[in-house]
Each structure stands twice: as C-alpha cells, then as structure tokens.
Amino acid sequence: MELSLSAFENLPVAPTAEKRPLTDTRHGISRTDDYAWMRDGNWQAMFKDPALLDPAIRAHLEAENAYQQAAMADTAALQKTLFAEMRRRIKEDDSSxxxxxxxxxxxxxxxxxxxxxxxxxxxxxxxxxxxxxxxxxxxxxxxxxxxxxxxxxxxxxxxxxxxxxxxxxxxxxxxxxxxxxxxxxxxxxxxxxxxxxxxxxxxxxxxxxxxxxxxxxxxxxxxxxxxxxxxxxxxxxxxxxxxxxxxxxxxxxxxxxxxxxxxxxxxxxxxxxxxxxxxxxxxxxxxxEYSLSEGGDVFFILTNADGAKDFKICQAPVTAPWRENWIEVVPHKPGRLILSVSAYRNHLVWMERENGLPRIVVQDRTTGEEHAIAFDEEAYALGFHGSMEYFTDTVRFSYSSMTTPSELYDYNMATRERTLLKRDEVPSGHTPADYVTRRVMAPADDGELVPVTLLYRRDTPIDGTAPCLLYGYGSYGIAIPAGFNTNCLSLVDRGFIYAIAHIRGGKEKGFAWYEDGKRGKKANTFSDFIAAARYLDRENFTSHERIVAQGGSAGGMLMGAVANMAPEAFGGIIAAVPFVDVLNTMLDDTLPLTPPEWPEWGNPVASPEDYRTIAAYSPYDNVRAQAYPPILAVAGLTDPRVTYWEPAKWVARLRELSTGDAPVLFKINMAAGHAGASGRFQRLEEIAFEYAFALKVVGKV
The missing domain is CATH 2.130.10.120 (Prolyl oligopeptidase, N-terminal domain)
Incomplete structure (x- = not known):
C-alpha cells in the first residue's frame, strides 16, 4: 500500500465520533452499536425540511466535510481540470x-x-x-x-x-x-x-x-x-x-x-x-412476476410463470386477461433472458440478452416470422426507445459501446431499414480507434466465469503498471451496460484501464446469474468482484495497489464488503451512497425500503437464518482490526434509499478499528439525496471529485 499511502501525508486530525452504545438482541444474539445516535429520530420530517436535522448530528457531518476538504485540498486544481474536460465533452446545446x-x-x-x-x-x-x-x-x-x-x-x-x-x-x-x-x-x-x-x-x-x-x-x-x-x-x-x-x-x-x-x-x-x-x-x-403491454384486442404478458426462469411472452384477450387465458407466444428458452416487450399494430418487439449481450427481436404478428437487431462488437449496449404511437412500423433504438458514442436509429420493422438519426457529438473530439474495448472472463472461486469489460487507450502498456478503476454493482438483477461514457475518458486518457465487473447479482448471464448473487448466495457477488481484481492483477493488466474499486448504493455495499474481505486487493475504494449498514436497516421496518427489500436480502426480523446470513457480510458489522486502503464515502443528507447515517456510522467504525494509516474520507452533500446533485454540471463536479481521489490514490496528482 506504499503507493496509496504516500499520496496522503500531513493530513489534519480526522473527526472522532462520540460513542453512545446501544445494544439490540434478536434471535438470542446481541449486538452493540456505538454510533446509532447518528440516526436522527425525526428523520421523516427532516427529509422534507433539512433544517430540522439534530444540531449534534449536523455538527459531526460538517466536521466530516471539513476534513475531506482539507484532505483533498491538493487536488483542487485537478478537480477543476477534470470538470472542464468532462464539460467540454458534452454538447451543451444538445437536443433529443x-x-x-x-x-x-x-x-x-x-x-x-x-x-x-x-x-x-x-x-x-x-x-x-x-x-x-x-x-x-x-x-x-x-x-x-x-x-x-x-x-x-x-x-x-x-x-x-x-x-x-x-x-x-x-x-x-x-x-x-x-x-x-x-x-x-x-x-x-x-x-x-x-x-x-x-x-x-x-x-x-x-x-x-x-x-x-x-x-x-x-x-x-x-x-x-x-x-x-x-x-x-x-x-x-x-x-x-x-x-x-x-x-x-x-x-x-x-x-x-x-x-x-x-x-x-x-x-x-x-x-x-x-x-x-x-x-x-x-x-x-x-x-x-408478470407485466402487461396492450396490443389492440389482446394484452401481451411478460412472465416467469410455470418455471420460465428467463421469462416468456403470453397473450390474452383484453376483455378477459386472467391467468387461465394466457396463451404462450414466445416460449421460454433457458439462458435467453427476455427483458421487456412492446406491441404495435403489426409487430411484437422484445429486448433480450443472451451470452451477456443484448439484442432486439421483432416478430410479425400475422406470420410469426422473427428477426433480430444485433451488433458485432465484443461488448456493447442497446437501448430500446420504442414509439409513443401504436399504429406505426417504425421504432427507435440506440447503440453504443465503450469506444463508440451513442447512435440513435429509426428502424422500419417491415422493411428492416435503419435510419441513423443522430450520433452523439464529443465537442472536444474523440477518435474511437485510439481506444480498445475488450470482454475478458475472470474465473470465480467456484469455477464460474465472470465477464469483465475493459476500456483503455491503445497506447496504454499492459504490463501491470497501468492504474485501474474497477466498477461493480451486482444486485437487484441489474445488468451494467457496456456503453459509452465520456466521463471515464478523463481517467483512461491518463493511463487508466476502466473496468466493469459483471458479477453475480446482476442478470448479465441470465436470471440464474441473479439468483446466484442474492439472499443466501450473496457472498458470490463479493467473491466475484475480488476474483475480477485478482484476475486483472494476475494477467498483468494492472496490479493490486493500482486498483481503485468503485460502486454506488448496493454497489457501495459491495465496496464495504470487499474492503472487509480483501483489503489488500485494492489500492483505494470509492463508495457512493453506500448501503453498508445492511443488518440494522433490514431490521428497521419503519425505513422506506426495508419491507420491499426483504425478498432481495432476506428478512432478519422473522428469520434467524436470514439474520445470520446478513450479519456475516453486512459491511458495518464486519469492520475489524486490519489495515484498510484509502476509502472515500459519498452521501446525500435527504437520501430516502440509503440514509445518510449508514455511511456516517461506517466511516466512524472504520476509523476506530483500522490498524493502518490510510485515510477514510466522508463527503456528504447537505442539499441532495440519493442521486447527488441535480444539475447536469453540478453532477460533473461530484464525479470530478471522485476521480481526483482515484488519481490521488495512485500517485497521479
């Protein structure tokens, strides 16, 4: 960790949170939470009026902001440079x-x-x-x-x-x-x-x-x-x-x-x-699960009923759409995950993913003939925009890859003709040939192969010296697309490899990929991410001390878990709005998302087994005496999804127990929620801050 720690010298003293022990006993198991006081007892009212925040909590959060500002003061010019770069890549007077x-x-x-x-x-x-x-x-x-x-x-x-x-x-x-x-x-x-x-x-x-x-x-x-x-x-x-x-x-x-x-x-x-x-x-x-799409005198039903794990499409009369009237139109095919379906007068259209890549399939409603819209790159992203009109043969979709800016097409489903409507401009200039995008497969601990998408400049040396930003999410079945991202070019153009680990908990490899990363199998999500980091080190793309891990929300939980499990595998960690106090949150059914989240994580209120499963990985509960890499946590005060006190408590416990000298920084936006700043340029300022942290960690400030 010498490379990481050398970037953080002569820092001011970090805030030390007061301990107010609170003991909770469930299923015969007792836990003591020293920092539970950071949860404002009047949080519902505070979310609507932030001025109501408890003064003691406000003082602590403001002290955290002052500390991170001092710790990152030497990156002020870099942040402005990064912001300016990212802004120049945006066509400011853009129109859909x-x-x-x-x-x-x-x-x-x-x-x-x-x-x-x-x-x-x-x-x-x-x-x-x-x-x-x-x-x-x-x-x-x-x-x-x-x-x-x-x-x-x-x-x-x-x-x-x-x-x-x-x-x-x-x-x-x-x-x-x-x-x-x-x-x-x-x-x-x-x-x-x-x-x-x-x-x-x-x-x-x-x-x-x-x-x-x-x-x-x-x-x-x-x-x-x-x-x-x-x-x-x-x-x-x-x-x-x-x-x-x-x-x-x-x-x-x-x-x-x-x-x-x-x-x-x-x-x-x-x-x-x-x-x-x-x-x-x-x-x-x-x-x-099932959902309806109107198609004239019928509803089309996208469902996983009757064992269709990767979903099938049925239809039923709009006058009697009951379950007993569902007739299969597109059968279930294991490994081919149907994501969405739209109906038009003459055609049925659905988005599916197979072997990790998306495609759009069009079916003639009269003849049943099908054809697919697909592309040849190793990794790419498709977006189906459909049409606001029903009586049309034309639908709209977008295509991009890690190297190719987004292209918008009108597609005639009858003639199969594509019309390019718009190619996103990068005003500061972008030459796709200067970059390489790859899809590699990292062996997981149990032999599964984890897809990892890579983006780097063609002149970047692949000899273990390149720094790497490794992004992961891995929850709720959300697949992270391998689409174009102008912001990450600010790292890539500075020699970084930008990597996305498509870990279990998402649906990149079908519904089973999701099931293998939830509830009792949640540990697979974390071990997959660590396996991706170790693969990139082993294959000489980068080295462990040069890997900065990044994730947000449930991906922030991932960051907290891998920090506990394998801190030596990362040179730094960025956790945005991190869901790190999993056990306490899942035990509190007054919080906005807790009861709806039980199917995803388990219900520790009712189930001793779920309690033990969550307790075994909940990042806040598993912080222990070991050396951690530099960590940046980012949050919003009025976030109803991941409440501000989760990262606040996590940071306090990390500082208390870490045996190393690496700093733990906490930046909280006192006027924002889960999505961060609301304006498009204000959001760039936040990204510039996170990227500056990554560059500082690898000694590029």
Missing amino acids: VPAPDGPFLYGVRYVTGGEQPKYFRTPRDGGAEQMMLDGDLEAEGKAYFRLAGAGHSPDHASMIWGYDDKGSEFFTLKVRDLATCEDRADLIENTGGGGAWSADCTGFFYTAVDDNHRPSKIFYHRLGTAQSEDVLIREETDSGFFMGVHGSSLNDFILIGINDHETSECWVLPAGDPTAKPLLVAGRQTGV
Missing part, C-alpha cells in the same frame, strides 16, 4: 431527436450553460416550436431541483409535470395548460412523480407516497379540484410491496402494478371510466 405522437413531435433539449432540461414540441406538419416547460426557469433560486419528467395528455392540451426540491424524492405534481403554458391551480404533493391520464383528459391517476416514503395508494385527481377531494382507487396494505400506475399504449386502460423484488400483480380499469373498480389479472404468487 423529437419523437412523433399524433399531431406533434415531442423533444427535450439543453442550452449552453443550462443545468436542467427543457421540454418542447413542434407541429408535425410544420409550424413554430412551443417551449412547454423550462427546467432552468423552474429551478431558479433552489439549491436542489429535480424534474420528474413531463407527460402530455392524449388530446395534447395539458401536461403533468413533477419536481422534487429537497432530494428526498417526495415529488410535487402540477398541471400545465399547453394552450397558455401556464400552470393550473391543481397541486398534488407527496407523490412518486408522474401520472396517467384518463381517456377524456379531465383528470389523471397518480401514486401517493406516505410519510415513510412508501408508494401505497393510487388516487384519481379530477382537474380543478383540491387534492383532498381525490378518489382513492387502490391501496396496498402490505408494506413490502411498491405500487405504480401507467396508461396503456392505446390509452384504453389504466394499469396498476404492484410488486416487490420477486413477485408482482397487475390490476386494470378502463381509462374511460376513472372511478371503476380495478380488476385483478392474476393474484400474487411468491416468485412469479
């Missing part, structure tokens, strides 16, 4: 390719210097552009501002838009009259953001969020009335399930989805009768 819907083309743009998106539309047959919503204007005077998007009504006369100005993800909804571009008096607070319009466009459905930030109720709001008059459509009483609502592609139905991480159910009601009683499609059955 407007998407057709009825008489208009709808798009989003940014202007030079602007932080927030602007939503606009133009008449399809020509005419003047209309600016529907100016995000920069709405954000004026606010330390934090995040739009929840904008959804226009089927008659194109109105628009629902939402915002969060605290970072706590309690969104407020407003309704804009698109004839005048002025907001109506309607104001809906404490929502999940967004809504679904009724067929006559006189009202909309939305998801309400309770004080514990759980989306547990669907309401119907009629325009011109007070929120107190809204009609309750459906309530979910099981705190372990999320609720959401959206409209169907032909605006015929309102679809209510209820799910946790392994089970789902859907309810439907006619969009033309907003107060009708929702009808249940198929009752929830543990481990069975």
Whole structure:
C-alpha cells in the first residue's frame, strides 16, 4: 500500500465520533452499536425540511466535510481540470431527436450553460416550436431541483409535470395548460412523480407516497379540484410491496402494478371510466412476476410463470386477461433472458440478452416470422426507445459501446431499414480507434466465469503498471451496460484501464446469474468482484495497489464488503451512497425500503437464518482490526434509499478499528439525496471529485 499511502501525508486530525452504545438482541444474539445516535429520530420530517436535522448530528457531518476538504485540498486544481474536460465533452446545446405522437413531435433539449432540461414540441406538419416547460426557469433560486419528467395528455392540451426540491424524492405534481403554458391551480404533493391520464383528459391517476416514503395508494385527481377531494382507487396494505400506475399504449386502460423484488400483480380499469373498480389479472404468487403491454384486442404478458426462469411472452384477450387465458407466444428458452416487450399494430418487439449481450427481436404478428437487431462488437449496449404511437412500423433504438458514442436509429420493422438519426457529438473530439474495448472472463472461486469489460487507450502498456478503476454493482438483477461514457475518458486518457465487473447479482448471464448473487448466495457477488481484481492483477493488466474499486448504493455495499474481505486487493475504494449498514436497516421496518427489500436480502426480523446470513457480510458489522486502503464515502443528507447515517456510522467504525494509516474520507452533500446533485454540471463536479481521489490514490496528482 506504499503507493496509496504516500499520496496522503500531513493530513489534519480526522473527526472522532462520540460513542453512545446501544445494544439490540434478536434471535438470542446481541449486538452493540456505538454510533446509532447518528440516526436522527425525526428523520421523516427532516427529509422534507433539512433544517430540522439534530444540531449534534449536523455538527459531526460538517466536521466530516471539513476534513475531506482539507484532505483533498491538493487536488483542487485537478478537480477543476477534470470538470472542464468532462464539460467540454458534452454538447451543451444538445437536443433529443423529437419523437412523433399524433399531431406533434415531442423533444427535450439543453442550452449552453443550462443545468436542467427543457421540454418542447413542434407541429408535425410544420409550424413554430412551443417551449412547454423550462427546467432552468423552474429551478431558479433552489439549491436542489429535480424534474420528474413531463407527460402530455392524449388530446395534447395539458401536461403533468413533477419536481422534487429537497432530494428526498417526495415529488410535487402540477398541471400545465399547453394552450397558455401556464400552470393550473391543481397541486398534488407527496407523490412518486408522474401520472396517467384518463381517456377524456379531465383528470389523471397518480401514486401517493406516505410519510415513510412508501408508494401505497393510487388516487384519481379530477382537474380543478383540491387534492383532498381525490378518489382513492387502490391501496396496498402490505408494506413490502411498491405500487405504480401507467396508461396503456392505446390509452384504453389504466394499469396498476404492484410488486416487490420477486413477485408482482397487475390490476386494470378502463381509462374511460376513472372511478371503476380495478380488476385483478392474476393474484400474487411468491416468485412469479408478470407485466402487461396492450396490443389492440389482446394484452401481451411478460412472465416467469410455470418455471420460465428467463421469462416468456403470453397473450390474452383484453376483455378477459386472467391467468387461465394466457396463451404462450414466445416460449421460454433457458439462458435467453427476455427483458421487456412492446406491441404495435403489426409487430411484437422484445429486448433480450443472451451470452451477456443484448439484442432486439421483432416478430410479425400475422406470420410469426422473427428477426433480430444485433451488433458485432465484443461488448456493447442497446437501448430500446420504442414509439409513443401504436399504429406505426417504425421504432427507435440506440447503440453504443465503450469506444463508440451513442447512435440513435429509426428502424422500419417491415422493411428492416435503419435510419441513423443522430450520433452523439464529443465537442472536444474523440477518435474511437485510439481506444480498445475488450470482454475478458475472470474465473470465480467456484469455477464460474465472470465477464469483465475493459476500456483503455491503445497506447496504454499492459504490463501491470497501468492504474485501474474497477466498477461493480451486482444486485437487484441489474445488468451494467457496456456503453459509452465520456466521463471515464478523463481517467483512461491518463493511463487508466476502466473496468466493469459483471458479477453475480446482476442478470448479465441470465436470471440464474441473479439468483446466484442474492439472499443466501450473496457472498458470490463479493467473491466475484475480488476474483475480477485478482484476475486483472494476475494477467498483468494492472496490479493490486493500482486498483481503485468503485460502486454506488448496493454497489457501495459491495465496496464495504470487499474492503472487509480483501483489503489488500485494492489500492483505494470509492463508495457512493453506500448501503453498508445492511443488518440494522433490514431490521428497521419503519425505513422506506426495508419491507420491499426483504425478498432481495432476506428478512432478519422473522428469520434467524436470514439474520445470520446478513450479519456475516453486512459491511458495518464486519469492520475489524486490519489495515484498510484509502476509502472515500459519498452521501446525500435527504437520501430516502440509503440514509445518510449508514455511511456516517461506517466511516466512524472504520476509523476506530483500522490498524493502518490510510485515510477514510466522508463527503456528504447537505442539499441532495440519493442521486447527488441535480444539475447536469453540478453532477460533473461530484464525479470530478471522485476521480481526483482515484488519481490521488495512485500517485497521479
């Protein structure tokens, strides 16, 4: 660790957190938490008004910020340079390719210097552009501002838009009259953001969020009335399930989805009768997931029912979509994971992943003939954008790779012709031939092969001397795409290898890859990441002291776990909004995400076995007396997903028990939540800070 430690000399004294022991006994097992006091007892109210934070906690967090600022003071110029580089790679006055819907083309743009998106539309047959919503204007005077998007009504006369100005993800909804571009008096607070319009466009459905930030109720709001008059459509009483609502592609139905991480159910009601009683499609059955897509007189159902682990597609009449009427359309194929499905008048389209690579498959609804849209690179990313219209043969998709900037195509499903609409510009210049992207396979401890995607400059020596940023996530079945990322070029152009470890817990290699990295098998996620680091060292891509590990949220939990398990395998660790106090959080059913997360991690409240499993890897609970590499933790005060006290406590315990001299830094944004700063350039400043830490660790400051 000499290389890492030499970068951190003459640091000020780090904050020392007061110990206030609190003992908890579950299943006959007692644990003492010295830092539980960092959890503000009034956290629900504080998320809505950060000024209510306990003064003692605020003082400690401010001391942490002062310490990390002093520790990183010598990188101030580097941070500015990195920020400027990343900003130069962004086309500041960029605009999306407007998407057709009825008489208009709808798009989003940014202007030079602007932080927030602007939503606009133009008449399809020509005419003047209309600016529907100016995000920069709405954000004026606010330390934090995040739009929840904008959804226009089927008659194109109105628009629902939402915002969060605290970072706590309690969104407020407003309704804009698109004839005048002025907001109506309607104001809906404490929502999940967004809504679904009724067929006559006189009202909309939305998801309400309770004080514990759980989306547990669907309401119907009629325009011109007070929120107190809204009609309750459906309530979910099981705190372990999320609720959401959206409209169907032909605006015929309102679809209510209820799910946790392994089970789902859907309810439907006619969009033309907003107060009708929702009808249940198929009752929830543990481990069975399904979702609906309207296709004219049928619903297409994407499901893992009947043992279809990697999912299949069924159809059923919209008049009777019950489980007994499901007819298989696209069969289950082990190892071919179907990710999503969309229906159009003449075609059925789905995104699938096989052998770690995505592709789009188109099926003619009349003949059943299928063809795929795929690419030849070793690793790439596809995004299916579909179409807002049902009566069309044209859909939209994007393609990129680690070396290729994103390209947007219109694709004619009948003629199979691709039309390039846009290739993302890199204003400062980018030559793909200067870079190499590779997909290598790292042997895991049990013999599984872990895909690792690499990006580096063609002139980077592969002799063990190159530093490496190794990124990982590995939870919730989320697959990390091997897409283009202009920000990481600031490291790659400085000689770094940028690596993504596609570890178990994601779905890169099918649903089984996910199952092998959750609950009782969670340890595979961590050992896979360590195996990737050791492979990169063994194959001379880099060396252990030059590897900086990075992950956020559940990936931050990964960072905490590997720091405990193999601190010698990493030269430094960056943990963003890290879910590191896993056991305490999963024991606290008052927290926003705890009951819905039990299927992912286990329920330590009810199960002694789950308690012991989580206790064995929970990063906070497994910090021990050993030398740790330099660690940077990043968090947001009003984060409802990973509460600020998790990293705060973790950092305190690391400092207490570490036997080495490596610093542990904690940066907390006192005006943001889980996603960090809300503006596009403000976010770049945070990335520049993290990259400066990585460069400092490997001695490149």
